[in-house]
Structures are given as C-alpha cells and as structure tokens.
Amino acid sequence: MKQHILFVDDEPNILKGLQRSLRPLRKCWDMSFVESGRAALEKLEEKACDVIISDMRMPEMDGAQLLQQVQKSYPMMVRIILSGHSDQELIMKSVKSAHQYLSKPCEKETLINAVNRACSLKALMNKKSLQLVISGIDTMPILPSLYSRIMAELRSNSASTAGVGDIISQDVGMTAKVLQLVNSSFFGVPRHVASPAEAVVLLGIDVVKTLILSIEVFSEYRQRTLSLIPVSRVYEHCVKTGVIAKKIAEMEKKDKETSENAMISGLLHDLGRLLLAENFPEDYQEVMDLVKQEQCGIHEAELEILGVTHAEIGGYLLSLWGLPDNIIEGVTFHHTPSACIAEGFDLCGIVHVANLIEYHERVQPGVWENLVGLDQKYIEKQGLTGRIFLWRDNLRIS
Numbered sequence: 001m002k003q004h005i006l007f008v009d010d011e012p013n014i015l016k017g018l019q020r021s022l023r024p025l026r027k028c029w030d031m032s033f034v035e036s037g038r039a040a041l042e043k044l045e046e047k048a049c050d051v052i053i054s055d056m057r058m059p060e061m062d063g064a065q066l067l068q069q070v071q072k073s074y075p076m077m078v079r080i081i082l083s084g085h086s087d088q089e090l091i092m093k094s095v096k097s098a099h100q101y102l103s104k105p106c107e108k109e110t111l112i113n114a115v116n117r118a119c120s121l122k123a124l125m126n127k128k129s130l131q132l133v134i135s136g137i138d139t140m141p142i143l144p145s146l147y148s149r150i151m152a153e154l155r156s157n158s159a160s161t162a163g164v165g166d167i168i169s170q171d172v173g174m175t176a177k178v179l180q181l182v183n184s185s186f187f188g189v190p191r192h193v194a195s196p197a198e199a200v201v202l203l204g205i206d207v208v209k210t211l212i213l214s215i216e217v218f219s220e221y222r223q224r225t226l227s228l229i230p231v232s233r234v235y236e237h238c239v240k241t242g243v244i245a246k247k248i249a250e251m252e253k254k255d256k257e258t259s260e261n262a263m264i265s266g267l268l269h270d271l272g273r274l275l276l277a278e279n280f281p282e283d284y285q286e287v288m289d290l291v292k293q294e295q296c297g298i299h300e301a302e303l304e305i306l307g308v309t310h311a312e313i314g315g316y317l318l319s320l321w322g323l324p325d326n327i328i329e330g331v332t333f334h335h336t337p338s339a340c341i342a343e344g345f346d347l348c349g350i351v352h353v354a355n356l357i358e359y360h361e362r363v364q365p366g367v368w369e370n371l372v373g374l375d376q377k378y379i380e381k382q383g384l385t386g387r388i389f390l391w392r393d394n395l396r397i398s
C-alpha cells in the first residue's frame with residue numbers, strides 16, 4: 001500500500017527541490033507539498049496522511065505548534081521535523097511532538113530511510129496480536145505526572161536546566177530517590193551529586209528526566225507488588241542495562257544524543273514484563289512455567305502463550321508516550337535486533353548486548369565465554385564479533 005507523505009515548508013524552493021529529488025519514489029509514496037501550517041491542517045482534513053515532514057521555523061504557526069496540533073488530532077501519524085536550524089530552544093519545544101529530527105540539507109537516502117523506519121515501526125505497532133493484547137488491558141499506564149511537568153517545562157519558552165532542577169527539588173521523595181540512584185556505585189558518576197540541578201548538569205536533562213520516568217513507573221508497580229515478578233530486581237536490571245548501554249554507545253563513538261537515548265532505552269527495556277504480568281497474571285504464570293520447563297527465553301515463551309513479547313508491548317507504550325523512534329526501536333527489538341530495519345549498530349543492537357552483558361555479569365561475573373541469547377547473525381553482520389569482550393573488559397575497569 002502506498003504511504004501518503006505530507007511535506008510542509010514556507011520556502012517554495014525547498015519544496016520544489018524535494019519534489020524533484022523524490023519524484024522516483026512516486027510508485028511507493030503519494031506526496032503532497034504545502035507552504036504553511038494552516039495549509040497542512042486543511043490538507044489533513046481532506047485526506048488522511050501517514051507521515052508529516054515539517055520545517056521548524058515558519059511564520060504564523062511554527063513546526064512545533066503544527067506537530068503538536070497533528071499529534072492531538074491524528075495521534076497515529078508519523079511526525080518528522082526537517083529543519084535547517086540547530087536552534088536548541090525551538091527543538092526543545094517540539095521535543096515531545098516529533099518522532100524524528102532531520103537537518104537540512106538532508107540527503108535523499110537519509111530522508112527515505114527515516115520515513116521507512118518510522119512506517120515499519122508504525123506497522124508493527126498495528127500488528128493484530130499486539131492490538132488484541134492491548135485491548136485486554138483496562139488502562140495503559142499514563143505518562144507519570146512529574147515527568148509530564150518536566151516535559152512541559154522543556155517545551156516552555158523559558159526552559160532551563162535550573163528550572164528542571166527546581167521542579168525535581170520540590171518533590172522531596174523524588175529528589176531523594178534520584179540522588180540515591182545517581183550516587184549509587186553502578187551509576188559510575190565520578191563525584192558525589194548533591195542536588196537534582198547538579199545531576200542535570202552532570203548527566204544531561206534527558207538522562208535525568210528518564211531516571212525520573214523510570215522511578216515513577218516502576219514505583220507504581222512496586223506499590224501493587226506483582227507476585228509473579230520481583231519488581232525491584234527487574235528495576236535494578238533495567239538501570240544497570242541503561243548504564244551499560246550508554247557506555248557501549250560511548251565506546252563506539254556514538255554522538256551524545258544517541259548515547260543518552262541508549263541509556264533511556266536500556267532503562268525502560270523490560271517495562272513490558274510488568275505490564276503483561278499485571279494484566280494477564282494467569283497467562284504470565286504459564287509463561288514463567290514454560291521458561292522453567294523448556295529453558296527458553298522469556299520473550300519466546302511470551303510469544304507462544306500470549307502472541308506478543310514484553311519487548312513489543314513496552315515499545316508500544318513508549319510510542320504512546322511519544323518517545324523518539326530510536327528509543328522505541330531499542331526497546332522493541334532488544335531480543336531480536338535482526339528484525340529491526342535500522343542501519344548500522346544502532347540502539348536495538350546496543351540495548352540487546354547491554355541487556356545480555358548485565359545478566360551474564362550478574363550470574364557469572366568475568367567468567368562467561370559467550371552470551372546466551374545473542375543474535376549472532378546481527379553481530380556478524382555488524383562486524384562486531386570481536387568487540388564484545390573488549391566492551392566487557394572496559395566496562396569492568398571503569
């Protein structure tokens with residue numbers, strides 16, 4: 001089926017350039033080009049679209065405002081910003097409403113790749129078995145409140161690191177938890193962190209806000225005490241996986257944003273287990289029994305009993321919350337990175353390896369010879385076979 005893509009830019013020359021270079025794609029893409037936010041909204045009323053790709057700086061309605069509107073009225077649409085401005089403030093404003101950012105001038109291949117990735121993720125989220133399970137969940141967890149307030153602060157015109165620190169400081173319980181986590185040995189911060197504002201400066205807003213997100217989400221489950229799953233252990237595993245994922249990304253010389261997103265993805269990668277265990281306790285008991293009997297992976301047992309995995313349901317939840325696509329991919333494909341269409345050693349692979357290293361280091365520190373559950377095909381394709389031990393050794397030193 002053809003994807004309908006809507007391009008929005010106030011500069012007619014840019015639209016013409018896009019139209020010209022993307023013409024060969026007419027067979028698979030049905031494309032529309034409009035010159036303002038208002039024209040884009042009118043177009044959407046006329047015709048349903050799968051993807052919107054918008055400029056950031058436009059008169060009347062900027063890209064952030066347009067995408068916010070689109071998110072509200074057409075939540076299933078893929079939203080991409082294509083901007084020539086590396087304007088931090090404007091990008092912050094659209095941080096929640098855009099799935100992806102591309103910078104101008106953008107290579108044709110990069111644009112095509114971004115659209116294809118976003119569409120394949122969307123198709124996966126629409127998968128029947130996944131929708132069936134989701135329809136059996138009474139209420140999907142909503143984005144927690146403190147996290148939402150931080151996101152609102154980041155979107156405001158006066159967004160600042162100090163402002164985010166202040167918001168966290170007002171919540172005494174959360175401040176204690178964040179500081180405890182940041183100062184814990186496995187987090188590896190070189191000096192003692194005394195305030196949320198300092199944590200924000202040292203680790204970056206994205207990392208701190210995700211720590212808060214994970215603390216809020218996991219503590220909700222902890223209150224309800226899931227009998228099938230030791231929530232504290234899953235949480236500790238997730239935090240450590242996040243830290244390892246960030247370190248691997250840094251060793252592989254990924255940029256700062258990718259490294260931070262790797263951590264976010266790692267922190268949330270097993271969230272789906274809690275969601276499944278809480279909503280389908282009987283089925284999940286069967287899952288755990290099957291794992292014991294067959295000595296198989298949890299995700300394999302879930303697929304057999306429930307038809308979906310915790311990785312997919314976790315990815316779905318994160319896409320509802322509007323987190324960036326590569327974070328969703330990292331969660332969705334953390335057991336099966338080969339199934340992800342992202343090119344290169346991206347978050348799906350990084351979280352995959354980090355998850356396994358965390359587990360093996362806990363069970364047999366320093367003595368494991370191979371990672372059980374490793375997607376060999378993926379690792380070979382990326383040419384990374386020799387690097388796993390290198391990562392392990394470097395992780396231990398630091």
Ligand SMILES: [Fe+2]
Nearest residue numbers: 269270334335
């Ligand atoms: Fe997992």
Ligand SMILES: [Fe+2]
Nearest residue numbers: 237269270355
């Ligand atoms: Fe895991």
